[in-house]
Amino acid sequence: MRAVSPNKHISVLLQPFLDFFKGSNIRTFFDGTLGAAGHAKALLKEHPEIELFIGCDQDKEALSLAKENLKEWEKKVKLFHGSFVDMDKYLDQLKTPCVDGIFIDLGISSMQIDSEVRGFSFRFNAPLDMRMNTEMELTARDIINSYSEKELEFIFKEYGEEPQYKQAAKAIIATRRRRKIETTQDLIDVLSGVLRKKRGHHPLTLVFQALRIAVNDELNSLKAFLAKGIQRLCEKGKIGVISFHSLEDRIVKNFFKEHQEMIEILTKKPVAPDYIECRKNRRARSAKMRFAMRGKNE
Numbered sequence: 572m573r574a575v576s577p578n579k580h581i582s583v584l585l586q587p588f589l590d591f592f593k594g595s596n597i598r599t600f601f602d603g604t605l606g607a608a609g610h611a612k613a614l615l616k617e618h619p620e621i622e623l624f625i626g627c628d629q630d631k632e633a634l635s636l637a638k639e640n641l642k643e644w645e646k647k648v649k650l651f652h653g654s655f656v657d658m659d660k661y662l663d664q665l666k667t668p669c670v671d672g673i674f675i676d677l678g679i680s681s682m683q684i685d686s687e688v689r690g691f692s693f694r695f696n697a698p699l700d701m702r703m704n705t706e707m708e709l710t711a712r713d714i715i716n717s718y719s720e721k722e723l724e725f726i727f728k729e730y731g732e733e734p735q736y737k738q739a740a741k742a743i744i745a746t747r748r749r750r751k752i753e754t755t756q757d758l759i760d761v762l763s764g765v766l767r768k769k770r771g772h773h774p775l776t777l778v779f780q781a782l783r784i785a786v787n788d789e790l791n792s793l794k795a796f797l798a799k800g801i802q803r804l805c806e807k808g809k810i811g812v813i814s815f816h817s818l819e820d821r822i823v824k825n826f827f828k829e830h831q832e833m834i835e836i837l838t839k840k841p842v843a844p845d846y847i848e849c850r851k852n853r854r855a856r857s858a859k860m861r862f863a864m865r866g867k868n869e
């Protein structure tokens with residue numbers, strides 16, 4: 572059983588990401604979702620002027636992979652294990668009041684979704700875990716076996732936009748009275764007769780998404796991060812976010828709109844991958860990238 576898949580993560584929207592920094596003089600940068608460090612590496616290559624590159628990932632395995640991949644720049648790279656929500660802490664520790672660029676590439680990496688043991692995917696039978704940071708306590712198993720019917724409905728409806736959220740919650744509660752639901756296969760057994768396939772996706776796609784978002788508190792983290800992020804951007808510094816579902820994209824879009832007195836929105840419409848990228852990398856299909864700049868263009 573492998574904890575980390577050897578499959579390589581393909582960075583999404585890599586060239587459009589680099590294009591937003593073309594011609595910029597970047598001295599300091601913060602990458603809040605290093606993953607395999609694909610975006611980080613490409614930026615460091617293209618911007619040798621970078622003096623300090625701060626990065627974090629809440630997944631320890633991802634962080635050690637990133638460290639390996641960024642060896643060439645080890646003198647200027649400072650890595651932290653933890654959430655991007657704690658960006659203030661990392662910057663304060665490095666006595667860096669502001670940075671010229673901030674970037675997060677949300678969701679899960681190929682290493683996580685292809686892991687046979689971490690419970691992110693319905694393709695493998697594994698304990699219902701789904702924690703990106705394995706030092707946190709709450710797992711998907713805890714949610715499935717202890718949350719009330721109403722709480723489960725909320726998670727499936729709000730984080731998964733699962734139309735059959737009521738039936739899903741009901742089936743889980745009924746099963747729980749007889750036995751615990753411990754593994755991804757247990758959950759599939761409970762729900763596959765209840766949920767319909769949607770637009771060619773596996774019937775449990777939205778439930779798995781919802782649980783992952785709840786376990787990792789993804790939407791609240793994104794909101795908290797955006798609020799801190801724009802405060803720590805230097806004048807004319809840029810902030811970019813790649814999201815993978817409409818819930819996240821809506822948060823970014825609304826946040827940028829609500830802070831237009833502080834920032835200039837650089838993407839009236841989100842940047843999406845082209846046909847060729849989607850053919851090469853299925854994970855890219857739902858990606859959307861938005862960028863904004865601190866201050867105003869003259």
Ligand SMILES: C[S@@+](CC[C@H](N)C(=O)[O-])C[C@H]1O[C@@H](n2cnc3c(N)ncnc32)[C@H](O)[C@@H]1O
Nearest residue numbers: 582604606607608609610628629630654655676
């Ligand atoms: C899509 S991958 C990033 C891939 C990376 N941009 C690359 O090109 O290799 C997302 C990564 O973000 C991490 N992550 C998600 N939410 C996070 C958070 N709140 N704080 C820190 N890392 C997070 C995940 O653990 C995962 O490794």
